[in-house]
Amino acid sequence: xxxxxxxxxxxxxxxxxMERDERVFLLxxxxxxxxxxxxxxxxxxERFGAKRVxxxxxxxxxxxxxxxxxxxxxLRPIVEFMTWNFSAVAFDQILSNATKLxxxxxxxxxxxxxxxxxxxxxxxxxxxxSQAMEVFYASIPGLKVVAPCTPADAKGLLKSAxxxxxxxxxxxxxxxxxTKGPVPDGEHLVPIGLADVKRAGEHVTVVxxxxxxxxxxxxxxxxxxxxxxxxxVDLRSLRPLDSNxxxxxxxxxxxxxxxxxxxxYGGVGAEVVDRVQRDAFDDLDAPxxxxxxxxxxxxxxxxxxxxxxxxxxxxxxxxxxVLAY
Amino acid sequence: xxxxxxxxKLSPTMEEGTLVRWAKSEGESVQVDDLLAEVETxxxxxxxxxxxxxxxxxxxxxxxxxxxxxxxxxxFGEPGEDISALVASAGPSAPxxxxxxxxxxxxxxERSDVAxxxxxxxxxxxxxxxxxxxxxxxxxxxxxxxxxxxxxRRRRDEPAANLVASTKGLAGVVLLPAHRRxxxxxxxxxxxxxxxxxxxxxxxxxxxxxxxxxxTGSHGRITTxxxxxxxxxxxxxxxxxxxxxxxxxxxxxxxxxxxxSMRKTIARRLTxxxxxxxxxxxxxxxxxxxxxxLREQLNDGVEKGERVSVTDLLLRACAxxxxxxxASNASWVDGTIVEHRxxxxxxxxxxxxxxxxxxxxxxxxxxxxxIGAELRELAERARAKKLKxxxxxxxxxxxxxxxxxxxxxxxxxxxxxxxxxxxxxATREVPVVRQGALAIxxxxxxxLSCDHRVVDGALGARFLQALRALVxxxxxxxx
Numbered sequence: 001x002x003x004x005x006x007x008x009x010x011x012x013x014x015x016x017x018m019e020r021d022e023r024v025f026l027l028x029x030x031x032x033x034x035x036x037x038x039x040x041x042x043x044x045x046e047r048f049g050a051k052r053v054x055x056x057x058x059x060x061x062x063x064x065x066x067x068x069x070x071x072x073x074x075l076r077p078i079v080e081f082m083t084w085n086f087s088a089v090a091f092d093q094i095l096s097n098a099t100k101l102x103x104x105x106x107x108x109x110x111x112x113x114x115x116x117x118x119x120x121x122x123x124x125x126x127x128x129x130s131q132a133m134e135v136f137y138a139s140i141p142g143l144k145v146v147a148p149c150t151p152a153d154a155k156g157l158l159k160s161a162x163x164x165x166x167x168x169x170x171x172x173x174x175x176x177x178x179t180k181g182p183v184p185d186g187e188h189l190v191p192i193g194l195a196d197v198k199r200a201g202e203h204v205t206v207v208x209x210x211x212x213x214x215x216x217x218x219x220x221x222x223x224x225x226x227x228x229x230x231x232x233v234d235l236r237s238l239r240p241l242d243s244n245x246x247x248x249x250x251x252x253x254x255x256x257x258x259x260x261x262x263x264x265y266g267g268v269g270a271e272v273v274d275r276v277q278r279d280a281f282d283d284l285d286a287p288x289x290x291x292x293x294x295x296x297x298x299x300x301x302x303x304x305x306x307x308x309x310x311x312x313x314x315x316x317x318x319x320x321x322v323l324a325y
Numbered sequence: 326x327x328x329x330x331x332x333x334k335l336s337p338t339m340e341e342g343t344l345v346r347w348a349k350s351e352g353e354s355v356q357v358d359d360l361l362a363e364v365e366t367x368x369x370x371x372x373x374x375x376x377x378x379x380x381x382x383x384x385x386x387x388x389x390x391x392x393x394x395x396x397x398x399x400x401f402g403e404p405g406e407d408i409s410a411l412v413a414s415a416g417p418s419a420p421x422x423x424x425x426x427x428x429x430x431x432x433x434x435e436r437s438d439v440a441x442x443x444x445x446x447x448x449x450x451x452x453x454x455x456x457x458x459x460x461x462x463x464x465x466x467x468x469x470x471x472x473x474x475x476x477x478r479r480r481r482d483e484p485a486a487n488l489v490a491s492t493k494g495l496a497g498v499v500l501l502p503a504h505r506r507x508x509x510x511x512x513x514x515x516x517x518x519x520x521x522x523x524x525x526x527x528x529x530x531x532x533x534x535x536x537x538x539x540x541t542g543s544h545g546r547i548t549t550x551x552x553x554x555x556x557x558x559x560x561x562x563x564x565x566x567x568x569x570x571x572x573x574x575x576x577x578x579x580x581x582x583x584x585x586s587m588r589k590t591i592a593r594r595l596t597x598x599x600x601x602x603x604x605x606x607x608x609x610x611x612x613x614x615x616x617x618x619l620r621e622q623l624n625d626g627v628e629k630g631e632r633v634s635v636t637d638l639l640l641r642a643c644a645x646x647x648x649x650x651x652a653s654n655a656s657w658v659d660g661t662i663v664e665h666r667x668x669x670x671x672x673x674x675x676x677x678x679x680x681x682x683x684x685x686x687x688x689x690x691x692x693x694x695x696i697g698a699e700l701r702e703l704a705e706r707a708r709a710k711k712l713k714x715x716x717x718x719x720x721x722x723x724x725x726x727x728x729x730x731x732x733x734x735x736x737x738x739x740x741x742x743x744x745x746x747x748x749x750x751a752t753r754e755v756p757v758v759r760q761g762a763l764a765i766x767x768x769x770x771x772x773l774s775c776d777h778r779v780v781d782g783a784l785g786a787r788f789l790q791a792l793r794a795l796v797x798x799x800x801x802x803x804x
Contacts, residue, residue, distance in 0.1 A: 310497030
């Protein structure tokens with residue numbers, strides 16, 4: 001077991017997979033000579049050379065398309081978007097090509113591609129650079145979408161994503177890149193499609209992923225002092241979504257709160273609520289509530305930014321609301 | 326004209342940096358984009374390159390010291406210029422005119438006021454960004470007095486508590502049901518006893534008529550506790566439904582009691598297992614002559630409470646068999662096959678009113694005696710209902726032994742998400758055929774239940790073969 005930061009864990013995952021399979025290569029803006037916009041790919045160009053680590057121009061649609069083509073003819077590309085906001089420029093490549101070519105070609109082509117990068121906002125990155133994009137991607141058939149939060153999950157899920165023959169989107173988080181955590185030694189894979197109970201509890205199930213996980217854990221620590229025990233479920237995979245783990249938990253607690261960064265309309269949060277109310281209806285003591293980012297573009301102003309996304313206090317408020325039933 | 330050069334933001338989340346090394350000395354001429362210094366931030370060591378050209382007249386920060394964003398770090402100008410005034414104004418602790426990207430001083434003070442519960446993301450991590458994020462900068466109103474940490478700078482005269490009704494001032498959006506939002510009129514009190522789906526299910530299962538139950542929850546809701554009280558005080562009411570012999574009062578009434586949470590858990594999990602897991606069963610009559618002899622030898626001279634049991638030996642044997650046939654050490658998890666790399670075995674332990682399955686971890690790495698001691702300790706605590714939840718979950722395989730109750734053979738139900746369970750019967754002395762002649766041997770019937778989604782017949786059979794080989798040459802279990 002070692003302590004690694006999330007960015008080091010991601011780097012290790014890529015390096016190990018590139019070592020293991022010569023078809024795996026990395027491309028994106030600043031991934032090579034600049035050592036990575038967020039230093040995730042630091043050292044990879046030196047180690048693997050310019051044929052395996054490619055610096056691209058600022059042309060997401062272009063390099064996403066190049067990578068999809070490479071995947072179709074047998075390579076296993078990892079495409080880094082400097083942030084997932086910029087994937088909007090390449091949306092058609094992902095939506096129409098990466099996810100659909102396998103089916104449309106009757107299986108003649110597979111697209112074993114990984115798209116990765118930081119998702120959501122960071123600090124004062126403002127309206128166009130603060131979007132939590134799972135709200136667009138998680139509903140697309142043909143894709144897998146994961147959102148790891150801890151270093152161990154980041155390494156394990158990125159490795160599984162690279163080995164997966166389907167297109168997989170890995171939604172990381174810039175504000176969590178520096179977070180340290182234990183990572184098991186040796187080969188460490190986390191299966192896609194499996195949630196993880198990050199904290200066991202009895203009274204309320206809190207379902208979350210990504211940036212909001214630390215706030216949920218903080219809320220749990222706060223409420224522990226009042227003898228209210230939260231069970232915090234980290235989804236880790238948004239598609240496929242492990243509703244079994246969530247429903248098992250709600251069957252135990254009877255109450256559920258879903259906490260996420262993305263906007264309130266629909267998305268992964270609403271999907272979780274649907275599954276809980278359908279599969280655990282007779283176990284609910286209260287309606288399933290959501291705590292979400294505000295229904296507005298992210299402001300540049302720092303004070304407004306802090307009011308836009310949920311924090312531990314918002315989670316505590318929602319927990320009290322479900323306990324009031 | 327000499328001017329001060331401040332430490333710029335070299336990465337989006339940088340707030341300060343350590344000046345590791347000056348690349349230019351005082352008096353040296355600098356061109357645009359020349360490397361001025363190396364600055365170590367929370368992320369990595371960044372290059373601080375010159376934006377202007379000129380002469381580096383003074384280094385204001387020594388190598389190895391920390392500078393904040395916007396702090397003056399150097400003075401540039403023409404050689405020979407008088408910079409004494411500038412040097413005086415650029416004191417080491419005063420960030421002069423912080424650049425627009427820096428955090429305003431008010432924020433820094435704010436941050437230090439806020440008390441936080443200690444948060445761990447597995448291990449203590451880099452929490453700088455997290456701390457800053459949690460601060461709600463004035464003048465936004467605080468969200469009420471419900472949480473205990475004192476935050477005097479942020480308190481406002483907001484009406485206290487009822488967080489349910491007001492989400493004003495909270496970060497993000499807390500989506501509440503319509504009747505609980507601010508300004509909504511609450512439903513009439515005692516409104517015919519609304520009850521949650523769970524309460525209604527419990528009422529159905531216990532035959533309780535909800536219209537007779539008084540609700541003590543908010544707005545007259547009937548809570549689980551209200552239901553529990555009704556059932557506790559009037560068990561006869563429930564029994565009419567249960568006996569099924571309506572009107573025949575001469576038959577003896579059954580004793581009805583609500584299921585304990587353990588019984589409910591057993592009912593739920595095992596029903597789910599039988600419904601969801603495609604079970605199949607492999608039976609084997611194992612030759613227990615050698616094992617019985619080995620056990621006698623192991624227990625020779627050993628105190629009664631510390632003797633090795635058949636179960637202890639079988640736990641290690643099963644663990645070694647799992648290692649020998651690793652593909653059988655697997656679980657079906659939502660469309661993926663998870664092959665485990667550990668041998669944590671759940672053992673069925675009968676306790677008053679039910680059974681629990683404490684898990685003995687690493688049965689392949691512990692000696693038989695260690696396994697025995699651990700199992701005895703777990704079983705004792707199980708009977709005292711003192712097992713912790715984490716001691717009863719996360720096994721990869723189960724073992725259940727009913728031999729001591731005189732059961733010859735049986736088939737057990739798999740504990741999901743495990744892939745197999747071994748049911749062990751009594752050791753019997755039976756007539757056997759040995760080298761063409763009738764003899765007396767010891768046999769023990771075991772049945773391996775397998776989850777067909779991860780274990781096929783042949784794979785389960787190979788596990789049993791490995792187990793048989795160990796049991797029939799049992800000194801290998803000790804190796």
